[in-house]
Amino acid sequence: VAVPHVSLQPPSPLVLCRLTQVRWSRYNPSFLEPEVNKELYRKPWEELSGEEKEKLEVKALQPIKAAPPSVSSSVFSDPMISKFTNMMMKDGNKVLARSLMAQTLEAIKRKQLEKYHKAPEDEKETIECNPYVIFHQALKNCQPIIGLSNITRGGKTYQVPVPLKDNRKRFLAMKWLITECRENKNRRMLMPEKLSQELLQAFNNEGPIIKKKHVLHKLAEANRAYAHFRWW
Amino acid sequence: TLRLIYTTTAVQRKNVGASGPEKYTEAFIKKQIEEFNLGKRHLANMMGEDPETFTQEDIDRAIAYLFPSGLFDKQARPMMKHPTEIFPEQRKIQWGEDGRPFHFLFYTGKQSYYSLMHETYEKMLNVLKYQEQLTAQDLLPQNEKRNLAGSRWLTKIELEEMLLEKLSDDDYSRFVQLLQKLITLPCSDIEENYIKKFSKEVPVQSQKVVVEPLKYDERGVAFSTGEGTRKTARATAVVYDNGTGKITVNEIDVLHYFPVLQDREQLLFPFQFLDRVGKHDMICTVSGGGRSAQAGAIRLASAKALRSFVTEKEVEFMRQAGLLTVDPRVKERKKPGQEGARRKFTWKKR
Numbered sequence: 001v002a003v004p005h006v007s008l009q010p011p012s013p014l015v016l017c018r019l020t021q022v023r024w025s026r027y028n029p030s031f032l033e034p035e036v037n038k039e040l041y042r043k044p045w046e047e048l049s050g051e052e053k054e055k056l057e058v059k060a061l062q063p064i065k066a067a068p069p070s071v072s073s074s075v076f077s078d079p080m081i082s083k084f085t086n087m088m089m090k091d092g093n094k095v096l097a098r099s100l101m102a103q104t105l106e107a108i109k110r111k112q113l114e115k116y117h118k119a120p121e122d123e124k125e126t127i128e129c130n131p132y133v134i135f136h137q138a139l140k141n142c143q144p145i146i147g148l149s150n151i152t153r154g155g156k157t158y159q160v161p162v163p164l165k166d167n168r169k170r171f172l173a174m175k176w177l178i179t180e181c182r183e184n185k186n187r188r189m190l191m192p193e194k195l196s197q198e199l200l201q202a203f204n205n206e207g208p209i210i211k212k213k214h215v216l217h218k219l220a221e222a223n224r225a226y227a228h229f230r231w232w
Numbered sequence: 233t234l235r236l237i238y239t240t241t242a243v244q245r246k247n248v249g250a251s252g253p254e255k256y257t258e259a260f261i262k263k264q265i266e267e268f269n270l271g272k273r274h275l276a277n278m279m280g281e282d283p284e285t286f287t288q289e290d291i292d293r294a295i296a297y298l299f300p301s302g303l304f305d306k307q308a309r310p311m312m313k314h315p316t317e318i319f320p321e322q323r324k325i326q327w328g329e330d331g332r333p334f335h336f337l338f339y340t341g342k343q344s345y346y347s348l349m350h351e352t353y354e355k356m357l358n359v360l361k362y363q364e365q366l367t368a369q370d371l372l373p374q375n376e377k378r379n380l381a382g383s384r385w386l387t388k389i390e391l392e393e394m395l396l397e398k399l400s401d402d403d404y405s406r407f408v409q410l411l412q413k414l415i416t417l418p419c420s421d422i423e424e425n426y427i428k429k430f431s432k433e434v435p436v437q438s439q440k441v442v443v444e445p446l447k448y449d450e451r452g453v454a455f456s457t458g459e460g461t462r463k464t465a466r467a468t469a470v471v472y473d474n475g476t477g478k479i480t481v482n483e484i485d486v487l488h489y490f491p492v493l494q495d496r497e498q499l500l501f502p503f504q505f506l507d508r509v510g511k512h513d514m515i516c517t518v519s520g521g522g523r524s525a526q527a528g529a530i531r532l533a534s535a536k537a538l539r540s541f542v543t544e545k546e547v548e549f550m551r552q553a554g555l556l557t558v559d560p561r562v563k564e565r566k567k568p569g570q571e572g573a574r575r576k577f578t579w580k581k582r
Binding site: 026027030034035036038041059060061063064065066067070072073074076077094095098 | 384505524551561
């Protein structure tokens with residue numbers, strides 16, 4: 001039986017109406033997502049604006065889903081890193097994926113520290129040593145702005161340039177990074193080493209993934225003539 | 233069709249009213265009602281009760297006594313109910329003897345839906361006109377907050393039953409959007425009666441969980457217990473005050489029992505959220521489930537135990553962070569004709 005996916009309603013400021021049915025969820029559709037960030041709960045009552053107070057009041061009456069096991073309120077859990085780890089995971093082996101991620105971040109830190117100690121005094125401040133900052137900046141640099149989509153008109157399929165959503169950009173950047181590291185490496189090189197190399201290159205806006213992004217942009221620019229085929 | 237695993241019987245009822253023209257004529261229904269009333273009086277006589285004061289509950293009890301059934305499904309057992317409950321309400325014939333339809337929107341195919349949208353839009357225009365009049369006289373009232381928390385809109389199925397017509401998901405969402413727009417206008421109080429027809433009261437979550445008071449053991453140290461479950465794992469946690477942050481699971485140190493970092497993070501999550509990382513000791517027992525399920529169960533148990541140590545506001549914060557909800561996700565069953573719960577067998581062309 002084909003089950004049509006009902007799209008969520010657009011968020012409205014006053015009425016919390018997430019009652020459109022979700023496909024196959026064990027939770028009742030009225031359950032809300034949990035908010036794990038501690039800082040939001042630290043704000044004293046007076047500082048909250050009127051809208052936020054309203055939201056809190058409404059939220060106090062709605063049931064909330066349980067927090068997933070990959071999420072925690074500590075400073076070490078980062079949603080981007082968790083997403084990337086899940087994408088790297090194979091056959092559900094989260095332990096291995098997490099250890100690879102930890103080794104990658106360690107490798108980045110080591111390389112940056114080496115550079116830091118070798119650099120002359122005036123350049124020391126420009127070298128970034130925080131692996132999380134490098135990871136985020138590298139992913140940001142890899143994100144394409146515009147993508148191509150296949151649209152069939154009169155029998156022929158055209159590649160039409162299309163603006164991408166934020167989720168899609170992040171997904172593409174992470175996917176390219178992972179496929180690049182899995183395929184174009186020497187037999188003996190381990191994943192953390194190759195990943196740290198690619199991340200550092202992406203951080204400096206060089207390397208094969210940035211090139212791939214530029215190629216995609218150029219293709220989109222070349223197919224500018226078909227841009228009017230897009231109807232959304 | 234939309235399928236929900238978490239459903240109520242209301243959601244699963246089929247909307248027979250919209251499936252087509254009447255299968256039962258009015259005369260037939262009238263006859264059924266007469267027969268029902270007669271039968272009710274006969275039944276009352278049989279049971280030796282007064283026919284005038286014989287209620288539906290009495291009928292149900294009498295039928296269950298006279299026709300005992302071991303069937304599992306309540307709907308399959310013999311029942312005697314008023315015909316309006318058994319034969320669902322159906323649309324009458326929409327056109328007269330000459331074949332001309334009564335409603336002006338009949339040829340749209342969904343006459344009740346479109347007439348409803350038409351009416352609602354008319355109300356909205358009324359409200360806007362009223363608003364303009366007030367702005368002309370500078371008498372705009374302030375935004376009075378309506379109690380949005382206690383009410384919800386009719387579900388798609390309830391709306392279908394009200395209109396006796398099939399709706400698509402798109403139609404339903406458009407209608408709800410229109411209602412929401414209407415409610416956000418400042419002068420929508422004039423049309424409150426109309427809006428009330430489409431909103432329902434949500435029974436406010438009065439499941440006020442009683443937070444147990446702290447208990448004291450022989451040394452005078454305050455402690456509290458909690459229980460948690462996740463998939464098949466069951467855990468009980470005892471959280472002691474004035475501690476150093478030591479955690480013991482099934483008489484084994486936490487570093488040995490949970491070698492994976494993720495599980496230990498989950499154990500510390502409630503303490504870290506409340507900034508009480510080194511202040512409590514914990515002794516827990518857990519059985520069943522796998523590595524991650526046991527960690528989740530202990531997390532829930534410790535969060536429940538910590539409720540006794542902490543103010544009401546912080547308990548509310550913990551609930552909003554998702555620490556106090558039982559995770560209902562379990563392994564989905566394998567279906568026949570498929571290899572797993574979702575994976576189908578390899579498709580072979582021939």
